[in-house]
Amino acid sequence: MPINTKSCVLRGRRREQEALERLLREVSAGQSRVLVLRGEAGVGKTALLDHLAETAPARHVARAAGVELETEIAYSALQQLCAPLLGRLDRLPEPQRDALATAFGLSTGTPPEPLLVGLAVLGLFAEAASERPLVCVVDDAQWMDRMSEVILAFVARRLDRESIALVFAARSPGDEQVLAGLPELRVEGLPDADARALLDSVLPGPIDARVRDRIVAETRGNPLALLELPRGLTPAELAFGFGGHGGTPLVGRVEEGFQRRIAALPEDTRTLLLTAAVEPLGDVPLLWRALERLGVGMDAAAPAAAAGLIEIGTRVRFRHPLVRSASRRSAAPSGLREVHRALAEVTDPGRDPDRRAWHRAHAALGPDEEVAGELERSAGRAVARGGRAAAAAFLERAAELTPDPAKRAGRTLAAAAARFAAGALAEVPELLASAELGPLDLVQQAGVERLRAKVAFALNAGRAAGPPLLSAARRLATLDPAAARETYLAAIGAAVNAGCLGDGDLRRAAEAARGVPAGGEPAGLLLAALTAWSLEGHAAAVPLFARALAEVSPHNDVDLVWLSGAILHEVWDDVAFLTRTEQAVGYARETGALSLLPSALTFRATALIYAGRFADASDLLEEAEALGNATGSSPHPATAVILAAHRGREEPALELNEALVNNAEAGGLGWLLAVAGYSRAVLYNGLGRYPAALRAAREAARHEDLAVLQWSLGELVEAAARAGEHAVAARARDRLAARTRAAGTDWALGAQALADALAGSVAPAGSVGSVGSVGSVGSVGSVGSVGSVGSVEEHYREAIERLSATRLGLQTARARLLYGEWLRRENRRADARAQLRVAHEAFTTIGAEGFAERAGRELAATGETVRRRTLGEREELTPQEAQIARLAVAGRTNPEIGAVLFLSPRTVEWHLRKVFTKLGIGSRRELASALRDR
Template sequence: MPINTRISALRGRRREQETLDRLLRDVRAGQSRVLVLRGEAGVGKTALLDYLTEAAPAGQVARAAGVEAETEIAYSALQQLCAPLLGCLDRLPEPQRDALATGFGLSTGNPPDTLLVGLAVLGLFAEAASERPLVCAVDDVQWMDRMSEVILTFVARRLDSESVALIFAARSPGDERILEGLPELRVEGLPDADARALLDSVLPGPVDARVRDRIVAETRGNPLALLELPRGLTPAELAFGFGGHSATPLVSRVEEGFQRRVAALPADTRTLLLTAAVEPVGDVPLLWRALERLDVGMDAAAPAAVAGLIEIGTRVRFRHPLVRSASRRSAEPAELRAVHRALAQVTDPEQEPDRRAWHRAHAALGPDEEVAGELERSADRAMARGGRSAAAAFLERAAELTPDSAKRAGRALAAAAARFAAGALAEVPELLAAAELGPLDPVQQARVERLRAKVAFALNAGRAAGPPLLVAARRLESLDPTAARETYLAAIGAAVNAGRLGGTDLRRAAEAARGLPAGGEPACLLLAGLAAWSLEGHAAAVPLFTRALASAIPETDLDLVWLSGMVMHEVWDDVAFLTRTEQSVGYARETGALSLLPSALTFRATALIYAGRFADASDLLDEAEALGNATGSSPHPATAVILAAYRGREEPALELNEALVGNAEESGLGWLLAVAGYSRAVLFNGLGRYSAALEAALDAARYEDLAVLQWTLGELVEAAARAGADTVAAEARDRLAARTRVVDTNWARGAQALADALADPAGPVEEYYREAIKRFAATRLGLQLARARLLYGEWLRRENRRADARTQLRIAHEAFTTIGADGFAERAGRELAATGETVRKRTPGAREEFTPQEAQIVRLAVAGRTNPEIGAVLFLSPRTVEWHLRKVFTKLGIGSRRELASALRDG
């Protein structure tokens, strides 16, 4: 496509233009591309965005820019970007369409989950680009509101084959975490020759070459600095290089230059500039109406336009964002309040109630209950759109303007809750302290204590969280029994997480919790069960745990999944383990409660490991990690370590294990140390290195860690029996029996039969093995069944019953190979070879050529998921899913989904 003369005239930017040209070619060819332009203010990032958008296909450009005054207005930048694309909104799935419409205030509904909005924006871009390639450009990312940043980062990481270009411009130095991990292009100053030429174009006369060199060096080739700093200086002043060397940062000096130029303008023109700077949207009719209130005529714009500071066309556009900030910083407080007041007066209270409230708040000179109430209503609207940060900002300002101390305290408390919901934990304590300055009723005081406890647990769910949670729970007992119960549950959960590193915290928390009145709710039963488990042991807790699990519906279980998932192991409930974890994930997806999804995904992945579905477990862990990247909350690391151990690849498994140990010690999470020991035992048992497995299992089994001890005892019996430590094997078998005899499930009975077979060589060993296989075959625990067959086959071979051994070992080998448990598969293969059978290695086929993403999509397609459903699971647009499936069909030599399953069986 030909590039017009204006955009091709960028001086000294050939490298950057070539990069953008390649990006556009890729997008026209059907690929999606993301790029972050980073550079200091004035270096030319906006000019490069102009170059890109003017070279893009006509009619398929969407632009937005962060505005400093709107950093707290939820979705403000995102709504700018998506506005030209909303004609495609009706093509999205209903949950996504409703989430986006609610987030943008186009309709009312439940507050949308952030990631559901992200999926909607991803789908919107893909639908728009299905007609013609789409270029989206976002400037001044450093001033973008938090919700827009989260959503666009999420989308950028998932664009693939939609013909979308998403380009950001971010100021540097700045917060480098913004858009971290995305492809970047550093925009530096101009090369010396181009910088000198640009400088010469604005110099008022000849300047000594050495002085010119100094100016170029001092500005580091920054185009805006080269153009702006010499303005208004005489040749004599320039002879000393801008009046002498300055230690002031370059950006500040450029802004100071703009301030000088603003100060030289007529008073009415300065007012016009200030009004345009405060009004963030660039709405020209609104600007003129506000200026009319300020007795400023339209002719005031001429001096600013002549000075090259502003352009007023269909929208208001500043020469550079630094002009906007220079104008604001040049104004007196009274002038700024007058401008906000005028803007509030001309802003439609029906169409833009939140902006009107924000302007009124900044126009207020002192406490004003009417404005505070308006801000509180804006906070409610922001929360309804999912804008928790915006709601918090409205509430904070509302509290500042509230004359009544009791109301002020209540609004400060509401602001603290909104900041917590937005994940801004560091800002919550100060707001809680402000709330406590005013009179709080007992219910409000309970909310303060509860919120403080939640912050403590969110910041550190291990040893450090337990004591303050316990203190908070005790205070809450007389204020709010429900809040006290939940806080005790969190305190016990923290102590469980702390494990061996928590000292007596668990006992103290359990003893305190026992004083609460009993109840039949799942949380009450779970708390009672954990207290009994802590003080009386496993057997006493089992009935309470069983009742808690039976009474918990998926909605409630989702909130308690981090504990209930472990409790399922304590009662050996494989049915709940596999069905309830699936229900939790399904509920989170269906309701859009995606902020709770990482925990649900992690526990579901653990269940799938034991079911022998390693690939599916890996998919869920990838999804949890993607969620963590998008929200800033890391998924639980334990499951990935367990999966690596069962896969049996020693080096990566041990690397993950060591990282888990470091994480545990640093955060005071002793429970993770138990997981690390158990995982090493699994790894070494699979590799046939029984002495190493014994050492790891002995270390893990020294402590009564919730759920993990039961896993570990089975590994300890196997490692000890194979290592010749018969006494240790018998002791571990007996410890396991104390935990299995109080429940009646196939999982418990199978585990105990297997332990008896290993630890009692003089007993009815074959009977034990057959019982174990029978019990595990009645469950969906495919991994445990394969291990039972392996152990039985090994025993049969040692009994010289080779034909019988081959039967069991062949089934085990095939199962482990299919599952992906490479260590156990090799162990079964060695045993099978010892029986005289030749073990065939699998021949790589088309499926080995799949990329990880293709493999995920294939598994979901074979399971019957539609393209939109697969896209929702993997955070891809349906069009990207379709593109990947076409590539899969080509690799397999098929033409449709109907042939997929059979092609995979034959491959």
């Protein structure tokens, strides 16, 4: 951390100071604000942070700084920032409290998920800000450890009304990506007049004005460069500016200047500077103990302090981080090892075992099993705290120091697994290649293949992933059958995703998977079911799907949730579809499973669409998108496209659809092409444009896509029936029957009855085969029995009865609409009105605008006046306010709502007050009735 410059006058920084002072005013008024000061090294970011801290006397101020040597120590920057706030830790909900305590090593427990740690930090900040506004300042953010960066970026994107300022200073350009997209203030060089005045304050004597202007231009007004580069140069040497540096970057020239100044110091002072540079905490007692080991006395600090390079008080503070790096780069390798050795010797192995191990690792001259073992234990502690990137760094260094080739290969393989778990996929292949250089046993060989396959699937879950996954699975078959089953399942999953673009990949993978022994674990059961589905058809797979679904849950295999979600459609189980999606979201929230939550939210949103709960589905999709913005993980795009199609607003729906098609084609994801076709069919059926719906549905139903085919067949029957394509409707009806027969649920039989009604209502009597009598749905009846009015009406009635027994409100409304349309064409206007009114009301309430308009047109054709609902002049709730209101009606407390929506309880309270004002109520007790009235 640079030396405090709070006594310095900030020249030329009026714009930046005004921005920071405005930020403080807004925070004092109850807002929360985030800002990234972005600029090159030495431009004055730290001075601005100091100014911010000075001008916030009535506020909590918490500070931290990234340190280059600490980038592999998990949560190091975050722990600095939170340390003064930890007295409020026991105010947090227990899961969050435990997660943060475990992450900081204050207690032991299950390795916390980043999301849960993020919620805990958000809550801790909010608790502190409830007493007085909180200002959190993070300097040198480009050197934060990965976990601190992820957590603080998450918190930054969730702040709202807590009276918190979170301000980062980061170099430009910076390596960190997680802070991208946060509000930024570019800090440039000083204006020329201020730069000249600053330069004059350090020049050894008068120089030609043109030379001075050249120096200002060369430094681009960088304050540190203006102050440091002239040091030690005579007027004669300055006569031609800073010539002789060629194309050396400005930061490099400043660091070279520091190196020259360090080189002029006594040897003991250089050792002191190097020791302080290598010890990242600024711990003065620790520094003196290490220097004592090195034979350096306290008086060695005086020359460095006199040169303005370091300040030693309660903490060690450098003039600038470049002094730290210049000291390290000036040191001989042997001297650097000696310093690390001294620091390792004086670091308490009980209180700080990981830093001790890290110093010992850097002090080692060659292989050292004792140090390697210590690093391996540090990796275990890092994993226990949730620091997977730190664990990988410890293991990589442990492998380098391991003398035994077999142990070295094992530790390298463990490092590769840790890098994969940390999301650093690009670094895994090289580590796996290194592991393969050593002797690996069969289990380790299987581990290499398994991890390589996981990386392939994570990087591209579509067409490109299938062949390498299949190849890896075949090699694993004799080494580790369980790993082989998991990898075959991934290969089949990739082929399912590839869909029509897979070129036979699905069949090849399924045929190969039949050679691996069966397994009773969730992956093995799903593999058996999908293999049967691929090779023998839907009916053969249904009982196997049911058995597998009984075993798969988020609690026993998070990675399989996405696949089990699609399979629930194949067995037509609406109860499981809704309950399991709710369980998946609940599990992800409870555990803070960052890897699961975005997919769980979109999985749940899909179920809510079919349940007719569009507002809730939209809320979850917004939440998934916000989470994606906070973590860099984008939610699955298909559900948003399906929702837009059902809403029936043509232009936005088609825009999303086109983006999905582009996404699918670029990634080799034919399954998404089917989703796009199905969604267009829904959109055009809702709008009553049946030829367009027919084209889209035929395209979607060309391939046997998991789950999507049955959706598409229903749309195809409806579009073909309404477009007068009788034979097409009948063929689609029969394809659907092959799927609904095996399932036998109310959802399946209701969908089939509706298809039978539609196909029968357009076919000439005797022209089409169909299901026979009502009550024997699923058995093929005689040709000619469908076209009669009586049988058609019976099918419509059965469809409504069966679908009403499900939790699928949208499907029930569509059945009523179709029945009402048929009744009107049979000139039974009163009966038609009864069905169409219910359908119109349902679609209007749900938000299915296209279908509501279609139902409204039909109602009008019966002679009924259809009045549009109006909301008058009432102020509408925002989507977030509506979601908070619904959660409050469900009995959730403010902390519980905050945990669901990733908001602080204080922000939830603020939004609820706005909701009460808009609804004209005074308490939670009135919420339910006010929302119903609305």
